[in-house]
Amino acid sequence: xTSISGDGIRIGAGFDSHRLVPGRKLxxxxxxxxxxxxxxxxxxxxxxxxALIDAILGALALGDIGQHFPDNDPAYQDADSLRxxxxxxxxxxxxxxKVGNADLTIFAESPKLAPYIPAMQQNLAQALxxxxxxxxxxxxxxxxxxxxxxxxxxxxxxxxxxxRRAR
Ligand code: MG
Numbered sequence: 001x002t003s004i005s006g007d008g009i010r011i012g013a014g015f016d017s018h019r020l021v022p023g024r025k026l027x028x029x030x031x032x033x034x035x036x037x038x039x040x041x042x043x044x045x046x047x048x049x050x051a052l053i054d055a056i057l058g059a060l061a062l063g064d065i066g067q068h069f070p071d072n073d074p075a076y077q078d079a080d081s082l083r084x085x086x087x088x089x090x091x092x093x094x095x096x097x098k099v100g101n102a103d104l105t106i107f108a109e110s111p112k113l114a115p116y117i118p119a120m121q122q123n124l125a126q127a128l129x130x131x132x133x134x135x136x137x138x139x140x141x142x143x144x145x146x147x148x149x150x151x152x153x154x155x156x157x158x159x160x161x162x163x164r165r166a167r
Contacts, residue, residue, distance in 0.1 A: 007164075008163060008164040009100070009161060009162065009163055009164070010059040010060060010097070010161075010162040011059055011159070011160070011161055011162075012054075012055040012056055012057070012058035012059025012060070012158075012159070012160045012162065013054075013055055013058060013157070013158070013159050014050070014051035014052060014053065014054030014055035014056075014057075014058060014157070014158040014159075014160075015051055015054065015155070015156070015157050015158075016047040016048070016050040016051040016054065016065075016155070016156050017047060017153050017154070017155040017156075018039035018040055018041050018045045018047045018153060018154060019039065019040045019152065019153050020037045020038070020039060020040075020151060020152060020153055020154055021037055021038065021039075021040045022036065022037050023038070024037065024038030024039060024040055024045070025038045025044070026038040026039060026111075027039070027044045027045070027046045027081070028046060028047070028048055028106060028108075028113065028116070028120060028154070028156075029046065029048050029049060029104070029106075029116075029119075029120030029121075029123050029124055029137060030046065030049065030080070030081070030082045030120070030123035030124070030127070031116045031119050031120050031123065033111060033113070033116055034111075035110075035111045037151075039154060041071075042071040042072075042076055042077060042078075042079075043069070043071075043076050043077070043078060043079040043080075043081055043084065044078055044079060044080055044081050045081075046081035046082070047106070047154055047155065047156040048104050048106050048120075048137070048156035048158065049081035049082060049084070049085055049124075050065055050081060050156070051104065051156040051157055051158035052085065052102060052104060052124065052158040052160065053065045053068075053081075053084060053085055053088050054158070055102070055158040055159060055160040056088060056089070056094065056099065056160055056162065057088065057094075059097075059160055059161075059162040060093055060094060060097065060162060062091070062093050062094065065084075068084075068087075068088065068091075069084055082123060082124075082127045085127050085128075086127055089127075089128070089129075096164060096165050096167075097162045097163065097164055097165060098128075098129070098130065098162070098163055098165055099128045099130055099134070099160050099161070099162060099163075100130075100134065100160075100161035100162065100163040101130075101134040101135070101136070101160070101161050102124065102128065102134070102135050102136070102158060102159070102160045102161075103136040103138075103158070103159045103160075104124075104135075104136065104137045104138065104156060104157065104158045104159075105137075105138045105139070105140060105156065105157045105158075106137065106138070106139045106140070106154065106155075106156045107139075107140050107141070107142055107148045107154065107155040107156070107157075108139060108140075108141065108148065108154045108155075109141050109142060109144070109148055109149050109150070109151045110141075110151060112139075113139035114139060117137050117138075117139065118132075120137045121135045121136070121137050124137070
């Protein structure tokens with residue numbers, strides 16, 4: 001069993017929300033999901049990946065996604081958020097850490113996301129360089145309540161455990 005000392009582990013939490021609008025592709029955890037609407041944003045607006053990036057940055061107290069990828073920078077227009085995730089993992093303050101496990105929850109009234117969950121977990125695991133058994137993606141509706149329930153937005157929460165790599 002790996003022994004983990006107190007300064008060798010960090011926990012992080014992230015949240016993101018994007019507006020659902022016609023005329024945009026719906027991309028969640030790198031999966032292109034057929035739907036009449038998509039998420040509005042400067043990048044591909046992949047809310048769960050943005051939440052995961054914020055969880056990783058938060059665990060290491062390295063700010064937030066907006067500081068690293070400003071939404072007025074044309075370089076990130078329609079950017080693939082999985083690519084942004086990989087960029088974050090290669091930052092000098094992050095590369096000495098690995099994600100132990102990640103747990104995400106996506107709140108969407110529709111479409112039904114269950115068929116895409118295994119592919120989402122695989123996409124994230126591949127980007128993080130860990131096994132897909134260490135990546136959880138859960139999907140919930142908002143029971144008709146609030147902007148998610150009215151189909152106006154999709155939200156995502158993420159939690160990660162970061163483990164310092166052996167030197
Ligand atoms: Mg976002």
